[in-house]
Amino acid sequence: MTSTMSPLPQRGPRAMEIEMAATRLFYEQGYGQVGMRAIAEAVGIKTSSLYNHFVSKEEILYTFVKRINTDFIGRHIDVFDDEGDKPTILHRLIVEHIVYFWEHKYEMQAGMREMRNLSPEHLVEITAIRRTYQDGIGAFIAAGNKQGVFRCATPRLAALALLDMINGIDTWFREDGPLTIEELAEQYAELITFGLLGATRNGDKQ
Amino acid sequence: MTSTMSPLPQRGPRAMEIEMAATRLFYEQGYGQVGMRAIAEAVGIKTSSLYNHFVSKEEILYTFVKRINTDFIGRHIDVFDDEGDKPTILHRLIVEHIVYFWEHKYEMQAGMREMRNLSPEHLVEITAIRRTYQDGIGAFIAAGNKQGVFRCATPRLAALALLDMINGIDTWFREDGPLTIEELAEQYAELITFGLLGATRNGDKQ
DNA sequence: TGCGGAAACTAACGAACGTTCGCTACCCTG
DNA sequence: CAGGGTAGCGAACGTTCGTTAGTTTCCGCA
Numbered sequence: 078m079t080s081t082m083s084p085l086p087q088r089g090p091r092a093m094e095i096e097m098a099a100t101r102l103f104y105e106q107g108y109g110q111v112g113m114r115a116i117a118e119a120v121g122i123k124t125s126s127l128y129n130h131f132v133s134k135e136e137i138l139y140t141f142v143k144r145i146n147t148d149f150i151g152r153h154i155d156v157f158d159d160e161g162d163k164p165t166i167l168h169r170l171i172v173e174h175i176v177y178f179w180e181h182k183y184e185m186q187a188g189m190r191e192m193r194n195l196s197p198e199h200l201v202e203i204t205a206i207r208r209t210y211q212d213g214i215g216a217f218i219a220a221g222n223k224q225g226v227f228r229c230a231t232p233r234l235a236a237l238a239l240l241d242m243i244n245g246i247d248t249w250f251r252e253d254g255p256l257t258i259e260e261l262a263e264q265y266a267e268l269i270t271f272g273l274l275g276a277t278r279n280g281d282k283q
Numbered sequence: 284m285t286s287t288m289s290p291l292p293q294r295g296p297r298a299m300e301i302e303m304a305a306t307r308l309f310y311e312q313g314y315g316q317v318g319m320r321a322i323a324e325a326v327g328i329k330t331s332s333l334y335n336h337f338v339s340k341e342e343i344l345y346t347f348v349k350r351i352n353t354d355f356i357g358r359h360i361d362v363f364d365d366e367g368d369k370p371t372i373l374h375r376l377i378v379e380h381i382v383y384f385w386e387h388k389y390e391m392q393a394g395m396r397e398m399r400n401l402s403p404e405h406l407v408e409i410t411a412i413r414r415t416y417q418d419g420i421g422a423f424i425a426a427g428n429k430q431g432v433f434r435c436a437t438p439r440l441a442a443l444a445l446l447d448m449i450n451g452i453d454t455w456f457r458e459d460g461p462l463t464i465e466e467l468a469e470q471y472a473e474l475i476t477f478g479l480l481g482a483t484r485n486g487d488k489q
Numbered sequence: 490t491g492c493g494g495a496a497a498c499t500a501a502c503g504a505a506c507g508t509t510c511g512c513t514a515c516c517c518t519g
Numbered sequence: 520c521a522g523g524g525t526a527g528c529g530a531a532c533g534t535t536c537g538t539t540a541g542t543t544t545c546c547g548c549a
Binding site for chain 1: 313314315316396399400436437439440443444446447448450451452454455456460461462467471474477478479
C-alpha cells in the first residue's frame with residue numbers, strides 16, 4: 078500500500094479555492110502553460126503560499142482529476158444495478174451523463190485533457206477509476222445482448238465509442254444554437270441506444 | 284495582406300525532418316512540455332541549428348498544423364461536388380476520413396490537440412481552413428434535406444457532431460481488437476448516415 | 490493575555506526555457 | 520580559385536520555471 082493510494086488528506090477551503098482557480102487556468106491554457114505564479118495570482122496569494130496547501134503542482138492536478146472522476150462515477154455508477162428495462166436505463170444514463178458533463182464543462186474537459194500530465198503512478202490510479210465506468214457500460218451492454226434487448230457484436234468497443242461520442246460534445250456545443258443541451262442529449266441517447274446498440278423498442282408489449 | 288497569410292516558404296528536407304520529429308514529440312508530450320532542445324536532439328543537431336529552418340518554436344507548430352489541414356482537406360473537399368447519391372457519397376467520405384485519420388494518427392491527433400498553442404493570428408487562419416470543411420459537410424447535409432434523402436433538422440450541429448465522433452476514434456481504437464479500422468469505419472458510416480441523418484435507403488426505387 | 494499552529498510573507502535557489510550571437514565548414518556558381 | 524549562401528557549432532543571453540528556507544502575521548483557545 079503506497080502513499081499514492083491512500084485517501085486524500087482533508088483539505089481546507091483555501092485548498093479548494095486553489096483547485097478551482099487552477100482548474101480554470103488549466104482549461105484555458107493547458108497544464109504545461111500554467112505556472113504556479115499564475116495560479117497564486119488568480120487566488121490572490123503569493124506563489125510560495127501555495128505550498129502550504131499542496132506539495133507540488135502535480136498534486137493540484139491529481140487532486141482535482143481524482144475528485145471529478147470519483148464525483149462523477151459515484152453519481153452514476155449505481156445505474157448498473159437497476160433491474161429495469163436496459164434500453165430505458167441506458168437512455169437515461171446517457172442523458173444524465175451529457176447534461177452533467179455540460180454543467181461541469183470546465184472541470185471535466187480540463188480533467189480529461191490534462192490527465193496525461195499526471196505522474197505515472199497517479200495516471201494508472203486515475204485510469205483504473207475511469208476503467209470501472211467503461212467496464213460497467215460494456216458489461217451492461219453485454220447483459221442486454223443476453224436478454225435480447227440489445228444487438229451489438231462488440232460491447233467493449235461500443236462502450237468506448239459511446240463514451241467518446243458523448244464526452245466530445247462539450248468541445249463544439251453552444252448554448253445559443255438551435256438546441257438546448259437537454260434536447261441534444263435526448264437525440265444522442267436515441268442515436269446510441271437504437272442506432273449503435275440496436276435496442277428493441279420497449280412497449281412493443283413483447 | 285499580412286505576412287501570416289503569405290504562402291509558406293519553400294522548405295528543405297531538413298525542415299521536414301524537424302517537423303516530423305516535433306510532431307512525434309508533440310503527440311507524446313504536448314507542445315508545452317516539449318523544448319527546442321528535445322526537438323534538436325531527436326533530429327540529431329544542436330538547438331541553435333533549428334533556427335536555420337524555423338524562426339521560432341511556434342512556427343514549427345504552425346507549419347505542421349497548416350500542412351496536415353490543407354493536405355487532408357485538399358484530399359477530401361472535392362467530394363462535395365459529386366452529383367451522385369448523397370447518402371452514398373457521405374458514406375464514402377466518412378469511411379475515407381476515418382481511415383485517413385487512423386493512418387495519420389500521430390499528425391492528426393497532435394495537430395488537433397495542440398492547435399490551441401498557435402499564436403492568435405495563426406489560430407484564426409487555421410480555424411478558417413477547418414471551417415471550410417465543416418461548412419462543406421453542413422451544406423451537403425442541408426442539400427440532402429432539400430432532395431429528401433436526408434431528414435435532419437440541424438445540419439450544422441449534425442456536421443459538428445459527426446466530425447467530433449469520427450475524429451475521436453483514434454483516441455480509443457486499437458488495432459488488436461475485434462474490428463479492423465475499415466470495419467469500424469463502415470459501422471460508423473452506417474450509424475451516421477442512417478441514425479444521425481435519417482438517410483433514406485438507396486435502391487428503394489423511390 | 491499569552492501560546493501555538495496555520496498560513497501568509499520575502500527572498501532566493503538551481504534548472505530549464507526560447508532565443509541570439511559570432512564563427513566555421515562546406516558547397517555551388519562565376 | 521574567389522565569393523556567397525546554407526547549415527552546422529559552442530556559448531551565452533534574459534526570463535521563467537517549480538520549489539525551498541526562513542520569517543512574520545493572524546486567530547482560536549487555554
